[in-house]
Each structure stands twice: as structure tokens, then as C-alpha cells.
Amino acid sequence: MGRLFHKPERFSMYRKSFAKEIDYLGYDSVAIVAIISLFVGAVVTIQTALNLDNPIIPAYYIAIATRESIILEFSPTMISLILAGKVGSNIASTLGTMRVSEQIEALDVMGINSPAYLILPKILASMIFNPILILLSMFLGILGGYIAGDLSGMITPPDYVLGLQLGFRPYYVAYSLSKTVVFAFLITSISAYYGFTVKGGAVEVGAASTKAVVTSSVAVIIANYIITQVVLGN
């Protein structure tokens, strides 16, 4: 871990690597995050509507429940778990392949701080870009609920918009984005660790990739509980 934070050999090369990682780990995840968020938002609205099918409960409660579910839990935690699968396996298998094909040793021989050059840009890219992905997910999840509510006739657009506005606490968004930064750090650092320390060949790279996804997913779930307890539990 200590080697991650040494002075870069040449800052411009690290900046270039960071931009590449934003592309690989960030932009490349936009499509999957968008599709999942849109449809899960729709499903959450429909299921909430079915459970709140009572004349005493105003329809806008459906939108409130959808909003809170998506902002507090679905977007930051579920999307982070999906990213743990996508990004985590990508990082572990890329670094693992570099290790077994001696590309990391080639960097070391050149005098390049290989953990810093290979891992630091990934961690920073994820910690910076994942909150943007989560914001996108929140927006699309809520939009998905709006469309599904309207199409199914379970909640009218004015009721949905009213529900979204009622009792809205911007603090929850900030809390969720903060969680996301912690999750991004956990996913990238755990996956990088498993990939970077691979020994062996193709089988070991596959095993490292699996371990990276499982461990980072469990870490996200545990961190989610701790953060929720500490921040919202008191």
C-alpha cells in the first residue's frame, strides 16, 4: 500500500493513465448502469404500488418510497455491487494477466513504481467517476419509475412528481454519494490486490478474478451496514 503513494516518475504519464482508466472503468459502465437503473426503478415503482394499494394511502407515497429506495440503497449499493462484478473482475484479470506475462516485472526493471503506475490511477478514476455513475443511476431509476407508473396507470405523473418533492432531503443524496466513494475505493483496491499478487498462470488469474469480485462485494455489503449505522443509525 505504501508504494502506491510515492512520487510519480513522470506526472504526465500518470495523468494519461488516469484518463484511460476513466474511459475503461467509468464510461464503459455507463450503458449497463443506465439500463439496470431504468428497469429496476420501474420495477420498484410497480411493486411499491401493488403493496400500497389502499384507498387511505395517497398515490404520491409510491413516488416517495421509490425515491427513497433508489437514492438510499439501490443506486449506491446495488449499482456498486454490479460495478464490483464488472470493474472488479476487469481490474483483477488485467493486472493478473500482466503479472503472469511478466509485464509488471518489465515495469519494475525499468524503474517504474508498478503499484503506483498501475493501481493508483484505477483507484482515483473509480473514486471520482463512480459518484457520477450513481447520480446517473438515481436520475434514471426515478425516471424509470415515472414511466412505469404512467404506463401502468398505477400513479399519475403529477402525483409522482409531487411525491418526489415531498420531504425530499438533499442530505440523503450526499450521504449516498459519500458511500459510493468508499465502495469505489474498496472495489478497486481489493481487486487490484488480488490481480497484482497473482502467482501462476491462466487458472490462477481466473481464480483471482473470482476472489476479487466475491471479496469486494462482501466488503461493500459490510461497509454499507457500518456506514448506515454510523451516519443514519444515531
Next chain:
Amino acid sequence: MIEVRGLEKSFDDNNVLKGVDVVFKKGKTNLIIGRSGSGKTVFLKCLLGLHLADKGSILYDGRDSRLMERKEQGKLRQELGMVFQGGALFDSLTVRENVLFPLQMFADLSQSEIMDRAEFCLSRVKLGDAGERYPAEISGGMKKRVSIARAIVLNPKYLFCDEPNSGLDPMTAVIIDNLLKEITEEFDITTVINTHDMNSVMEIGDHIVLLKDGRKVWEGNRFEILQTEDPNITDFVFTSELFKTIKGVAKAGRK
């Protein structure tokens, strides 16, 4: 010149290197030979600093790499070039970008000077027209040549090669051997090659070191190897009918 004194390295209870003393001279192709498991790769990795030796010293023109400060070690590394067994080219970069990489990371040159240097090295290994291709799109021999171009791009004083001919056909292997010898003489560098390819030994072995069970058991040059009756050499080198015949012819010539 690289001077190795009493080099020892163990992994748990396994003593891989048991006190190796050897001097690799400048401008010569120095070959380390030995059976699989004799400690060749560990020895090379100790020289490169990829493994930390337990005992002994490694002097690069009098500078002990094991006593160097971190900053000095970083500078020394820029004087080393390495050709890995599989090439170890960066998959995501083109051939030209692979060669440019050390320059962009370390050289204080203008962009045009950097490009010129990379083009010179690529054309030196006769790959001037392959710059835009990716490692996955080129042959094993070409990968080795790109790896050599990348290794010499920063004008190293010391060049290391781990099994540069493994997996290559005999003709390509000779091309790589000759290229390494030419580069060693042209740039006056100290080249250390790990190999068990006897053709390389006979073609380019200015100085040959035989390792056995983690110890140096013989050293000489490619002419001496044909004359010696040392059982370590005869058992290791002259096992095939072809090399027995070569040795016979060499002996007859001597008489």
C-alpha cells in the same frame, strides 16, 4: 562490467544460489547456461533486483546495487535493459508505443527527439514498418525484436535476456542471437543472456558460465567449450549426437 561476489539466495529451505562469483565484461555477450532448476533465472532476477539476494554483492562498474539508496537504485535501473522470455510487451500499446514508453517515462528529450529515437531502435531491429501493430498481431520472433528495441531505447549500459530464443524456429533464433551480439558490440554494453540453447552458446558465447545446483562449475568461451574435458560441460552440452560430432571434429582439427 558486472562483478558478482558470493551471491546466495534461498526460498524457505531451498538454497537456490550457493555463493556464485562471476565477472561479466563490457562489450561481451555473457551466457549463463545450466539445466532447468540450476538457478539461472533466480540469478538473473537477483542481478536485476527483482529478487533480493540473501548474501553477496553485485557491483555495476564498482557500484554495489545492494548498498544503494532508493534514488540511486532508480537511476541504476535506467541503465538496465531487459528482454523477457515471452517479450513482456504491454498488450494495450502498439509496437511503437511499447518502444516509446521508457522514453516518455524517463527521457528528457523533445517529442521529435523521442520519436526519432524510437524509430531508430525499431529500424535497428528491422521492424521499422511494424510500429502500428499490436503485440497480439505479430509473431514470436518479432515480439522478441520489439522487446530488444524497447530494452535498448534508453541506451542501457547493461542488457539482460532471459531465454531469448525459446519458442523460436532455428532461423529466427540465429537472427536474434546475431542481433544481440551486434548490439552488444555496437553499443559497447555488458550483455548477460540466460539460455539453454546450445546453438546460441556456439554462435555468440564470448563468455560462458555453467551453473549447476546453484554453483558456478565452469566458465570459458565458445572455443574452450569444445576443448574442455570437464565432465560438467561434457555431461550438459555434449548429450546429443550432433554436438558429440561437433566436439569430435573440433578435437580432430586440434590434432
